[in-house]
Amino acid sequence: MRVAVFRWKAVVPLLVLGAVALGLWLVFADRIARRTAESVGTTLIGAEVEIERLHLDLPHGRVEIHGLTVASPFEALENLLQADALVADLEPLPLLEKKLVIDRLTATGLKFGTPRLTDGRTLKDSPSVAGGRSDGVMGQVTRWGEQLQVPALALPTGKISAARLDPAELTTPRGAAALGARADSARQAWDSQLKGLDVAATADSARRMVERLRGAKATDVKLLGDARRTLGQLKQAQDRVTALERSATSGIAALQAGAAGLTDAKQRDYATARGLLKLPGLDAPDIGAALFGPAAVGRFQRALYWVELGRRYMPPGLLPRATPGPRRARRAGATVRFPRANGDPAFLLKTAELSVQLGAGGTTPRTYAASVSGVTSDPALYGRPATASATAPGFRLGALLDHVRPTPRDTATASLAGVALPPLSLPSLPIRLEPGSGTVALSLAVQGDEVRARWAMQSDRVRWTRDSSGAATLSPTGDLVWRVVSGIPTLAVSASLTGSLARPHLAVSSNLDRALAARLRAVAGAELAVAERRVRAQVDSLVDGQVAPVLAKVTALGGDVTRRLGGERTHLDDARKALEQRLRALTGFLLERE
Amino acid sequence: MLVLKLLQSLFKALHSEGTPGQLAAGLALGSILGLTPLWNLHNAVVFALIIVLNVSFAGAMLGWALFVPMGFLLDPAFDWIGRTLLLDTPALRPLWTALYNAPVVPLTSFNNTIVLGSLVVAAVLWVPLFFASRWGVVRYRATVAERVKRSALYRSVVASKLYNLYRLFRPEA
Numbered sequence: 001m002r003v004a005v006f007r008w009k010a011v012v013p014l015l016v017l018g019a020v021a022l023g024l025w026l027v028f029a030d031r032i033a034r035r036t037a038e039s040v041g042t043t044l045i046g047a048e049v050e051i052e053r054l055h056l057d058l059p060h061g062r063v064e065i066h067g068l069t070v071a072s073p074f075e076a077l078e079n080l081l082q083a084d085a086l087v088a089d090l091e092p093l094p095l096l097e098k099k100l101v102i103d104r105l106t107a108t109g110l111k112f113g114t115p116r117l118t119d120g121r122t123l124k125d126s127p128s129v130a131g132g133r134s135d136g137v138m139g140q141v142t143r144w145g146e147q148l149q150v151p152a153l154a155l156p157t158g159k160i161s162a163a164r165l166d167p168a169e170l171t172t173p174r175g176a177a178a179l180g181a182r183a184d185s186a187r188q189a190w191d192s193q194l195k196g197l198d199v200a201a202t203a204d205s206a207r208r209m210v211e212r213l214r215g216a217k218a219t220d221v222k223l224l225g226d227a228r229r230t231l232g233q234l235k236q237a238q239d240r241v242t243a244l245e246r247s248a249t250s251g252i253a254a255l256q257a258g259a260a261g262l263t264d265a266k267q268r269d270y271a272t273a274r275g276l277l278k279l280p281g282l283d284a285p286d287i288g289a290a291l292f293g294p295a296a297v298g299r300f301q302r303a304l305y306w307v308e309l310g311r312r313y314m315p316p317g318l319l320p321r322a323t324p325g326p327r328r329a330r331r332a333g334a335t336v337r338f339p340r341a342n343g344d345p346a347f348l349l350k351t352a353e354l355s356v357q358l359g360a361g362g363t364t365p366r367t368y369a370a371s372v373s374g375v376t377s378d379p380a381l382y383g384r385p386a387t388a389s390a391t392a393p394g395f396r397l398g399a400l401l402d403h404v405r406p407t408p409r410d411t412a413t414a415s416l417a418g419v420a421l422p423p424l425s426l427p428s429l430p431i432r433l434e435p436g437s438g439t440v441a442l443s444l445a446v447q448g449d450e451v452r453a454r455w456a457m458q459s460d461r462v463r464w465t466r467d468s469s470g471a472a473t474l475s476p477t478g479d480l481v482w483r484v485v486s487g488i489p490t491l492a493v494s495a496s497l498t499g500s501l502a503r504p505h506l507a508v509s510s511n512l513d514r515a516l517a518a519r520l521r522a523v524a525g526a527e528l529a530v531a532e533r534r535v536r537a538q539v540d541s542l543v544d545g546q547v548a549p550v551l552a553k554v555t556a557l558g559g560d561v562t563r564r565l566g567g568e569r570t571h572l573d574d575a576r577k578a579l580e581q582r583l584r585a586l587t588g589f590l591l592e593r594e
Numbered sequence: 595m596l597v598l599k600l601l602q603s604l605f606k607a608l609h610s611e612g613t614p615g616q617l618a619a620g621l622a623l624g625s626i627l628g629l630t631p632l633w634n635l636h637n638a639v640v641f642a643l644i645i646v647l648n649v650s651f652a653g654a655m656l657g658w659a660l661f662v663p664m665g666f667l668l669d670p671a672f673d674w675i676g677r678t679l680l681l682d683t684p685a686l687r688p689l690w691t692a693l694y695n696a697p698v699v700p701l702t703s704f705n706n707t708i709v710l711g712s713l714v715v716a717a718v719l720w721v722p723l724f725f726a727s728r729w730g731v732v733r734y735r736a737t738v739a740e741r742v743k744r745s746a747l748y749r750s751v752v753a754s755k756l757y758n759l760y761r762l763f764r765p766e767a
Contacts, residue, residue, distance in 0.1 A: 007648045014645045098700035320681060320690070325706045330631045331669040333708030336680045338687070338694035 029056050037065070039327055044313060046138055047071035047080065048120035061090045071120020072113075073138065074302055079116050084109025094344045101344055105352040105372075111365070112358065137308045145301045148506045150293035150427075165273050165538050172265040172543040179258040180550040183557050186251045190561050193244050199568040202237040206230050206575035213582040227583055234576040241572060245565045252558040259554050262547050269543060273535035277528070287516050288493075289508040294427050296495030296508050299455045303444045304501075307401075307410045310386075316403045318380050337377070345378035356390065358419060368392035379403035394418045407448045415441035421459060429478050430467035435459040435491055451504060453497040462491045484519045485512055605748055608734055612650045618728035620650035622720045624657025629665045629719075630712040635702040653727075669708060672715060676707030679714065 025032075034054035041049030052067025068083040085108050091101040167173065209230040216223050315321060318339045325332035337346050352372040357365040370390030376382040385402035399412035421435035438459030445452045464486045466478075488511070495508040608617070626640045644654040665672075679686060693699045703709045742748050 004648050006646060010645045014642060017645075018642075096697040096701075097695060320687065322677075322681060322707075325708065328631060328633075330666060331673060331708050333669075333673050333676060333706050333711075335703070335706045336690070338691040338705065340691050340695045343695045 030054050033063070041070065042122055043324060043327075044309070045070060045073060045080070046136070046309075047073040047122055058092070058095075061092045063088045063090060069116070071116060073121055073305070074298075076119040076121060077116055079114045079120070080112070082109075082111045082114050083107050097344065099344045099346050099348075101348045101350070102352075103350050105349060106354075107352065108355045110354050110356045110370075112356070137305060137312060140308060141301050141305045144304065144501065144504075145297050148293075148297050148504060150289055150297060150506070165276060165535065165542070167542050169272055170269045170539065170542060172262055172269050172539075173546045175258070175262050175265045176543075176547045176550045179255065179262065180553055182258065183255055183550070183553045186255065187557050187561075190244070190248055190251070193247075194564060194568065197237060197240050197244065197568065199237055199241065199571055202233055203571040203575040206234050206579045210575075210578045210582050213579075213586060216586065218586045224583070224587060227579065231576065231579055231583070234572055234579065238569065238572045238576065241565060241569050245569070248561045248565060252554075252561065255554045255557065259551050262551070266539070266543055266547070269539045270536055273539050274532055277531050277535065287520070288510045288513040289506065291426055291512065291516075292424070292493045292495065292508050292510055293506065295424050296455050296493075296497075296506065299442060299495075300444075300453055300497050300506075303412065303442060303453065304446075304451075307444070307446050310401050310410060311403070311408055313377060314375070314379055314386065314401060314403050316380060316406050316408055318378070339378045339381055341381070343381060345376040345381045347375075347377040348382060349373075349375040354390075358395065358416070366392070368395055370397065388412075408446075409448075410446045411444065413441075413443040415439065421457060425467075426481070429481055431478065431482055431485065432465045432467060433485075433491070434463040434465060436461050436463060438462075438491070446501070449500045449502065451497060451499065451501050455493075455495045457491065457493045459491045460489070462489060480519065481516065484516050488512060488515060605742070608731065609739065609743060609748070612653075614728045614731035614735070616648060617650040617653040617731050618724045618726075619647070620644065620653030621657035621660075621727045622724040623647075623649060624654035624659075625661040625719065625723055626713075626716040627654070627658040628661025629668070629716040631665075631703075631706075631709055634709055635698075636704075636709075636713060657723075665712060668712070668715070672711030673707045674711070675714060676709070676711030679710055680705060680707060 030053075033056050034051050037054060038049050038051055048069075048071040050067075050069040050071075051065055053065070055064045057064065065086040065088075066084070068081075068086060070080045070082070072078040072080040086105060088105045089103045091103060094101045209227050212223060213227055218224070313323075318341060320336050320338050322334040322336045325335045339345065350373065352375075354370040354372065356368045356370050358368060368390055369392070370388065372386070372388045374382060374384045374386040376386065379385065379401075380403075383404060385400050385404055387401075388397065388399040390397040394417035395415070397412075397414045399414075400410070402409040417439040418437055419440075421438045421440055423435070424433045425431070426433065435457065436459055438457065440458075441454075441456045443454050464482070466482055466486075490511060493508070493510040495506065497504050497506055499505045612620075623640055623644050627637055630637060643649075644651060680690060690705065694705055704713070
């Protein structure tokens, strides 16, 4: 039996089904497109994208979006932007290739930084959310920010701590022990040499000779010869005593120099102990970085986030690129684009005209005109960089994302004057700064891996408020900083970022730095003196007990040796004097000859 | 409810008037719906084929129901196959580039790793699945079909309302 290949009676139901499907698509196309746009936008931005109403007008190649809200990927309860209406004129043919080419987009009622009721961040590793990590752009930017060294404001809060003083690190006790040993050794040597002189025997021999010469005659040649030998022995003994005196004097001087060296060693030990004190950095740049570093890093992180997003979704070159697939019950996988030379980009926004509303809090928002052009997923195909610009009184914005060449080059500069600046909390201090109306400027240039950025904020009427809650209220640091800054009505902060993206260098300065540094130095100076006295006393307690006996020993040794040598010399002098007088009396002539 | 529908599909397919070949073809086409992500343009084509071709609709529904969980389970493998074909095989790059820049084809999402991987696997499995299921149906009908037909479970399933819907698309002998 031959079986028919086609089920002809099912063709009509199939056509009906197709018609129903088409009808359903027409009915729900707006909703499907809205959900798709929300999903794609949310994935791209890293925060919720919500659209109140979207209308596809395919016959006219037009899409209208009303009530667009894009949550901030950085702040929990803040919108990145809101727009009243967006109208996009599409090129229809690229749609058949699943490509979106927008000839012209007009956006009205754009507002930035508006509040929202729920957390719209989809990436919970935002810089302001602790703990989260991802391999996405937000994760990269978070890790990048963490490598920037922002010093903590570690001020002397009543006490300066010191590490434990190790007696073995002190040089004075070792010097004192060595000097004591040298003194003992010298005493032994001198004692031995004094005994070797045998001055008493020589003097006694001279005295006995004097006695023998009493009643002797000048003709007693033998006796006179003995007397002369004795006199010679006396002179030799005197010479030896003189030599020993010279040696002892030199030795004592060396010991006294050693004793003086102990004083120098003690000074060095004071310095060693002072080096153990943990003193805060009181340089003005450190203070600027500690106070405004986190805020500056936050601004640079945000700027870099958009640069990195641009590089991810607008990469240079024509190689295939994989991006995360659509969200669904099944795995998303990766969707790969295969750009082709002279083809249409997967996404291209040729020109956009934006009507932006900006204004200080409480004042009527002002409307500015801005334009964007050349935003595309394939810059190499489009061949021109993406640009954005806006100019108005007090407001200037310019950006250029040049990903046409292999090395991407991104530059942006923006300044805004006369607008309400966002409040800042000083890190780890219960002090909040409300800059009020002022000027803020940000410039950024990223070429390849090299970054150069600057953020500046200026206000003439700042308001300082003190957070009365929390334990930090009682902190002497908080009190000190509060006393200094609360009297300063102006604020000028400047932060710069240079170097490679892998090893950036952050520098922050402000007008508060010098005032705060001077005050901190004064406070720290008093604390420093107390701490130094404390460590000197500690050194004294470890050193003096060993140095004093050695000094006494050296002093006593000098006196003792001098006294004993003096006594020996006196004996010899007296004996010689007596012997010479006796001999002169006997043989004045002969002695005169000698 | 899902189990009941699966049973209905199973019974109706196995005991339909269709030939084993019609049943096997339906089941193999249905497996494509189950293995690949459902909401894609290629599945609209597959669904149209199931309706227009004289294959067992119940078999197709059975194949779909049976292969949906397998699709979920095999997604990591599909992803790997899709990546290999799309990104790691330079010889195929001109083909993908041409398809990506051709009208309509990109609407199939062929450039998604899961879609391409699962579609390739479903296409490769189609022929062996067709022959294996045809052999299985023949063996079933020759052995236990009559006993099942007399069972209370079969009668209750056949009596349900869904059976009437099925009759509209049952294969023509």
